Amino acid sequence: MARERTWFxxxxxxxxxxxxxxxxxxxxxxxxxxxxKAPAAGHLTVPHPAWSALLSSLR
Numbered sequence: 001m002a003r004e005r006t007w008f009x010x011x012x013x014x015x016x017x018x019x020x021x022x023x024x025x026x027x028x029x030x031x032x033x034x035x036x037k038a039p040a041a042g043h044l045t046v047p048h049p050a051w052s053a054l055l056s057s058l059r
Contacts, residue, residue: 022034
């Protein structure tokens, strides 16, 4: 997962420059998550099933 990723924020975050946000990048195996205000600090990689379970529990 060392190759270049395309990071994106939620569409709910657009236009809210000072809001704390996370960015997400998808690979074939996992979802990577990082702090949008500190992207160089690293990221957390979560397998797709675990990411889906997290999102389901938040809904």
